[in-house]
Amino acid sequence: MNNDLKYDDFGNLDTDYYVEQAYAMRNAYYAEAIKSAVSRAKAFFSSLANIRFTQTPVHSK
Structure with a gap:
């Protein structure tokens, strides 16, 4: 019987x-x-930061 057990x-x-x-x-x-x-946490928080800083502020109109 040939097995590879130690x-x-x-x-x-x-x-x-x-x-x-x-x-x-x-x-x-x-x-x-x-x-x-x-990596997923960094991507999640990075996407939140991108959304926050790319939207135009409501008070600037």
Whole structure:
């Protein structure tokens, strides 16, 4: 049987290795999610600023 699983010195599945892999994957996911959220927040507030400063004031008529 050919599998790509990692085993420790005693022939058991190396759970420490897979736990570390899971931490790394989770950290990468969170980093990308936070980066995306910050980018969306910046775009949202930037669009609000553009709307606010491009409209003509009501009192100037």
